[in-house]
Amino acid sequence: MRTRLLTAAIALPILIASVILPLWFPETVWLFVVIAVLALAAGLFEYFTLTRKLELKADAGIAYLGAAALVVAFVFDAPSKAPELLLLTLALALIVVIIAETFRFQKDFSKLLTGMGVTVFGVVYIAFLGGYLIATRVGFENVPGLSSKLLLFFFAVIFGSDAGAYFAGKAFGKHKLAPAISPGKTVEGLIGGLVAAGAIAALSTRLFFPELPVAVAIGLATVMAAVGVLGDLAESAMKRGSGAKDAANILPGHGGLLDRLDSLLLNAPILYYFARLYF
DSSP states (O other): OHHHHHHHHHHHHHHHHHHHGGGTOGGGHHHHHHHHHHHHHHHHHHHHHHHHHTTOOOOHHHHHHHHHHHHHHHHTTHHHHOHHHHHHHHHHHHHHHHHHHHHHTTTOGGGHHHHHHHHHHHIIIIIIHHHHHHHHHHHTTTSTTHHHHHHHHHHHHHHHHHHHHHHHHHHHOOSEEETTTEEEEEHHHHHHHHHHHHHHHHHHHHHTOTTSOHHHHHHHHHHHHHHHHHHHHHHHHHHHHHTOSSSOSSBTTTBOHHHHHHHHHHHHHHHHHHHHHHO
């Protein structure tokens, strides 16, 4: 527990600084982008580490190329400014994977479909979904401060929900939520996480996000907290399938970056498209 808190005490101020510094120093907007790119790259590496344990024969080299192309598209806010570019990037990545894997497995085609599947899934799961955080950082600068407020709200709700679920589960947890996937998660923890998310959302509208009505903020936060739990369960299932307790040990007390990204990845497009529709 002490190691977990110490890691958070070091990592969270850096993350928060990368989110809020552009409010006063616009040129620092790229600090968050750099952190996000490094985190996604580490997450993709950890993902392929899990696939190697199952001998799934993913093509990491092709995956990194596809992920890099997607990141570039998100840096230019392709989902809004050039959605056809984003679709083209996905299509080209898929074409390259199909062609490359066809020749790669010509000595043993029995591994072809799994090789294609885990390669494509890694790129979509981490680079495509995670790329929406980058697009959120760079895509709303036409409204001063909006990108920073969106991201600060996002991380406050997600991390606050995780903390609420953890402490509620420790204090009151009796009923298992999904014991076959994650034995530690409880229904009481889920409820605690949802309540914490709603409370933090309401507080956020008071402290720094008055543009977002309280009812809308609570609704969005509740959806994000629920989706975050599902993302956490999905990543836990992947680890369980590969026989790993944590994706890696990069973050002492927290496991790997993929262990921290799980709830963020599924929520990133939700935040982005909510903001596009609402603002």
